[in-house]
Amino acid sequence: MKLMVIGLGQCGSRVADEYARLGQRAHGERGTTIVTGTFAVNTDQTDLTGLSHIGSDYMHRILIGGRKTWGHGVGKVNEMGAELAREDGDKVIDAVRTSPLFYQTHAFLLIAGTAGGTGSGAISIIAQMLKERYIGKPVYSLCVLPFEHEEVAELRSVYNTATCLKSIHSVADGVFLADNQRYVRKDASLAMNLSRINRQIVEPFYDLMCAGEVTNVRHVGAKTMDAGDIMQSIDGWTAIGCGSTDIPRGFRFPWELSKTGFREKSGETLRAMQAMDAAVSELSIALNPEDAGRALYLLAAPTKEMSMDIAKGLGDYLRELAENAVIRAGDFPRDRGSVNVTILFSQLAFVQKIRDYYDRASAFAMTQKDRLKETTGRLRDMEDAAKGLPSLI
Ligand SMILES: Nc1nc2c(ncn2[C@@H]2O[C@H](COP(=O)(O)OP(=O)(O)OP(=O)(O)O)[C@@H](O)[C@H]2O)c(=O)[nH]1
Ligand SMILES: [Mg+2]
Numbered sequence: 001m002k003l004m005v006i007g008l009g010q011c012g013s014r015v016a017d018e019y020a021r022l023g024q025r026a027h028g029e030r031g032t033t034i035v036t037g038t039f040a041v042n043t044d045q046t047d048l049t050g051l052s053h054i055g056s057d058y059m060h061r062i063l064i065g066g067r068k069t070w071g072h073g074v075g076k077v078n079e080m081g082a083e084l085a086r087e088d089g090d091k092v093i094d095a096v097r098t099s100p101l102f103y104q105t106h107a108f109l110l111i112a113g114t115a116g117g118t119g120s121g122a123i124s125i126i127a128q129m130l131k132e133r134y135i136g137k138p139v140y141s142l143c144v145l146p147f148e149h150e151e152v153a154e155l156r157s158v159y160n161t162a163t164c165l166k167s168i169h170s171v172a173d174g175v176f177l178a179d180n181q182r183y184v185r186k187d188a189s190l191a192m193n194l195s196r197i198n199r200q201i202v203e204p205f206y207d208l209m210c211a212g213e214v215t216n217v218r219h220v221g222a223k224t225m226d227a228g229d230i231m232q233s234i235d236g237w238t239a240i241g242c243g244s245t246d247i248p249r250g251f252r253f254p255w256e257l258s259k260t261g262f263r264e265k266s267g268e269t270l271r272a273m274q275a276m277d278a279a280v281s282e283l284s285i286a287l288n289p290e291d292a293g294r295a296l297y298l299l300a301a302p303t304k305e306m307s308m309d310i311a312k313g314l315g316d317y318l319r320e321l322a323e324n325a326v327i328r329a330g331d332f333p334r335d336r337g338s339v340n341v342t343i344l345f346s347q348l349a350f351v352q353k354i355r356d357y358y359d360r361a362s363a364f365a366m367t368q369k370d371r372l373k374e375t376t377g378r379l380r381d382m383e384d385a386a387k388g389l390p391s392l393i
Contacts, residue, residue, distance in 0.1 A: 001209045001227035003140075004096060004105040005038045008126065009081070009119025010047045011144050012112040013040035013054070014194070018202040019109070020053035026210055030219070034209040036101035041092055041126070043084055043118045045071030059095045064088035064122070074117040078160045081121025082392040089122075089129045096130070106227040107138040110172070114164040115146035115157035124167035124393045131171060138173040138231055144201070145179045145285070145353065155364045162361030165354055167392040174234035174346060177285040179353065201284065204242035207300045208342050211332040218333065223311075225298050225330025230344075233296040233328050237348040239285045243278025244340040245271040247305065272299060272310045275341040276317060283343070285353060293347030295325040300332040301339040314341070350382060358385035365389065 007016025016038050023035030038054045041062045048061040055061070063071060065084030074080040096102065110127050112119030127139045143165060150157045169175055183197040212226030276297065280289070289295070297318055299306060311331065318327055322345060362385055 001212060001230050002034055002036050002101070002104055002106050003109045003209065004036045004099065004102070004107075005109045005111065006041060006092065006096070006126065007039070007054075007119075008041045008085075008110065008112045008122045009116050010042065010044065010113070011116065012110075012119040012123070013042055013047060013051060015111045015142065015144065015198050015201055016040055017051045017053050018198045019111075019205075022202055022206055022209075024053065025206070026213075030210050030214050030216075032210060032213040032215065033101065033104070034206075034213055036105045037096070037099040039092065039095055041085075041122065042073075043069050043071070043081065044073035047073075059098070062091050062095060064091060064118075074121070076115075076117040076154075076156055076160065078117045078121035078164060078392065081116075081118040082125050083121070084118075085122035085125035089126055092126055093129055093133060105137065107140055107173075107231065108134075109140045109142060111142040111144070112164070113144045113146070114161040115150055116160065120160045120164040121392055123164065124171050127168060127171045128393055138234075139171070140174045140176065140234060141168050141172040142176040142178060142201070143168060145177060145181070147180045147184065155360070158357055159361045159364045162357040162386070163389055163392055165357065166386045166389050169236065170391070171393060174236060174238050176238045176240060177351065177354075179285045182285065204240045204279075204282075204284070204342055207242065207332055207340055208240075208298055208344070211298055211300070211330055214332075218335065221331035221333055222306075223330050225296075225328075225332065229328050229330060230296065233294045233344055233346055235294060235347045237351050237354070238344065238346040239283045239287050239348070240342070240344045241279045241281075241283035242340060242342040243275045243280070243282055244338040245275045245278070246338050247271065247302070268305050268307070269310050269313050271305065271339045272301070272314055272341065273317060275299075275339045276314055276343065279341045279343040280321070283345070285351065287345060287348055287351055289322040289345055290324060291348050291350045292322045292325040292345035293349065294328075294344075295322045295346070296328045296330075296344040298330045298332055298342040299339070300334060300342070302336055303333045305339050306331050306333060318343075355382045355385060358382060358389065362388040
């Protein structure tokens with residue numbers, strides 16, 4: 001699948017920068033194009049200069065709201081981020097339209113951190129503009145949720161997150177959720193953590209996007225996962241993850257040679273299962289697979305690690321986990337390397353974390369307006385909780 005990627009605000013731009021790197025990697029390793037363009041949009045001039053892989057001209061690094069903020073950002077007010085995107089969004093549309101690979105693009109991917117002001121406010125406005133202009137090209141979004149310490153320190157982060165999610169869910173064709181807190185490593189510095197987290201956020205997209213785009217016959221699977229399959233599998237709240245298991249070296253010690261063919265085969269099945277387990281535990285947000293209406297898995301491995309048995313084993317396993325989901329599957333043979341499984345759960349009917357944001361943000365909105373009364377009972381479901389929140393679009 002070929003995506004055109006637009007990062008909004010600091011977080012969004014940095015993650016988009018990682019997609020630019022992923023695109024270069026696909027060219028180098030697999031001789032194919034998976035990213036048709038990457039753009040960074042911000043109200044903050046300094047943040048735009050700090051990127052590494054996105055083109056450094058003004059068509060790729062786009063400053064919005066310059067006349068109002070003088071390039072100094074919006075200070076976490078996402079209503080302001082939305083307003084500036086409304087005024088200057090045409091700059092983004094122009095850049096996208098004149099991009100050389102625009103017509104090869106299967107879908108857009110818009111990225112933002114939900115807790116800030118610029119990205120959180122702008123993402124749904126730009127998504128809507130793209131949807132209106134390019135009917136038929138899906139618009140997906142990737143929303144990065146704040147760290148726990150940010151939520152505790154500032155309720156505004158929670159409020160921005162809730163209003164951003166509510167707005168983008170109503171416009172975008174799919175919303176990937178990535179929870180910063182799930183990627184935290186206690187022993188790393190904050191800056192190290194952020195760039196590592198960004199790499200981890202984009203990594204699960206690599207095999208998935210490459211699988212349908214490679215042309216070398218040795219790498220075309222029995223059941224190829226093409227852009228159409230992926231688009232069929234994405235709808236509403238979505239989580240993604242990947243896991244891998246190493247294949248033991250080719251050299252064998254004498255005592256290992258006695259292994260029977262059967263054992264060997266079960267080892268292969270086990271490796272694929274372990275990779276799938278790892279993918280589930282590495283999902284970008286905590287969820288219950290039973291809440292998924294759609295699911296997808298992709299097995300990428302050397303040909304000898306892929307058989308009908310293994311594919312069936314993985315399919316059965318996923319069916320047990322996500323019993324209510326329509327499941328799509330694909331394989332992606334490669335010459336060597338590990339066994340990798342990518343998993344996607346979509347059309348999630350419930351996500352605890354979002355529900356919590358909506359609840360807390362409604363309470364925050366009420367205190368803001370100085371009319372916090374005794375709340376009578378809990379709101380019925382996620383949508384009810386969201387109803388009280390203003391929309392940015
Ligand atoms: N994963 C990840 N999260 C980030 C990164 N930079 C910022 N964040 C998170 O994004 C949220 C803040 O959003 P920013 O992107 O900094 O805000 P912005 O869109 O630039 O908006 P303003 O600066 O408020 O105008 C916080 O939850 C941060 O933890 C990054 O490089 N990677
Ligand atoms: Mg910023």
